Amino acid sequence: MSAIEQSDMSITVPVANATHLRHILGVRDEHLRLLQRELGTRIIAKEGSLVVFGPEPQVRWAAEVLQQMVSVVERGGTLSPADVRYLLNLARKGEIQEAEDLFAEAVFVTDRGKRIVPKTLGQLRYVEAVKKHDLVFAIGVAGTGKTFLAVAMALAALKQRQVSRIILARPAVEAGEKLGFLPGDIYEKVDPYMRPLYDALYDLLDYDKVQRLIERRVIEVIPLAYMRGRTFNDAFIVLDEAQNATSLQMKMVLTRLGFNAKMVVTGDITQIDLPKGVKSGLVEVQEILKGVEGVAFVYLTENDVVRHPLVQKIVAAYDAWEKRRHAPELERGEKHGDRTQQ
Known part of the structure; x- marks a missing residue:
């Protein structure tokens, strides 16, 4: 039995034309591979659509991201792997609908x-x-x-x-x-x-x-x-x-x-x-x-x-380190406050 046949479910995402499909897939299919790698799903490009196979909720998340990507490309926008990763994070948090206005109106055209x-x-x-x-x-x-x-x-x-x-x-x-x-x-x-x-x-x-x-x-x-x-x-x-x-x-x-x-x-x-x-x-x-x-x-x-995906991780790591570093000071302050109240 093939991997597709063993999949829990599938969702089909319509794509208007071949040009849009190329933009959605990314250079050497990098967007497609990113979604598959991050979610453990399988995505197959067919004429006029993308079909996502895999378990729930991963298939639903992938489909929501692809639908948003289709919307961006249809409006003349472009997407980078970082943009796809961001949309995926929104889908995981249930916030993908809030992304409707992202990538839409250009602030400036260079x-x-x-x-x-x-x-x-x-x-x-x-x-x-x-x-x-x-x-x-x-x-x-x-x-x-x-x-x-x-x-x-x-x-x-x-x-x-x-x-x-x-x-x-x-x-x-x-x-x-x-x-x-x-x-x-x-x-x-x-x-x-x-x-x-x-x-x-x-x-x-x-x-x-x-x-x-x-x-x-x-x-x-x-x-x-x-x-x-x-x-x-x-x-x-x-x-x-x-x-x-x-x-x-x-x-x-x-x-x-x-x-x-x-x-x-x-x-x-x-x-x-x-x-x-x-x-x-x-x-x-x-x-x-x-x-x-x-x-x-x-x-x-x-x-x-x-910026580069590592920058986000670096910022988060420094933030966590700062909190750990100041935790003893805060604890001492709270204890001091307790003694004062007594």
Whole structure:
């Protein structure tokens, strides 16, 4: 008796045409093999459909993922193995229906024709928050697309003439007060700290176009300290690595917001590089602006990591290690609290 005949059940997923089928299967059938490997199912491609064989609930999960993949491809979207793995995780948790709007509307289309779309539910909430609010804080771990999506949304606003300029800023923490001792002009001094912002721009636009926009001051890439004394009207402002902004710097930046302006503040509060004893403005602002109308806080987790699959595991491992490391301190604190109450 064949493996298929021994299978508990089967589900057929219709596919409109051969071109769509190729996109769903992936390069050398990598998407198909990923689902089969992760779920222990067997998937056979037939003319006009994909048939999934195996035990319940694995067959149902695979079918739900394939149906979502068909929907994405029919809308003109593309999928990577990481996207397929994310959809599979949603199916396992019973949340696949929430993915209907993922990979759908492009935030921005690059000069090379690549569609930039939200790829996780957290990213989708992030994009929606920026559409609806003038000030958005995106707080999350490395690899969740905080900076990249912010720059993409800024370029989209510029392209649609919603704003006339873009301001990209970062604290140059390590440089501190020693910038004057470094060789070169101010741009050469702070360039290493601004490089990730340039990288995002070059991923989204042609290199020469980026240079022209910077020369015309349509796009400014500046250290946080150089925002002081300015007001940004008709602008899209992105403050990156905001966990390294002090309380005073955070207040200064937020009060730069002018008319017809939008600001996105991104940061990872697990990676603060400020000197010991100096409070992070990003940590503090969560309490200060809590509940203020027009302000949104979006939190991205390891579930929203869109880099190499190992990055998600690394983030989770560090998070678990931090909790174990602080557990004795918390336990001591609780015991102390008990004694105080007595």
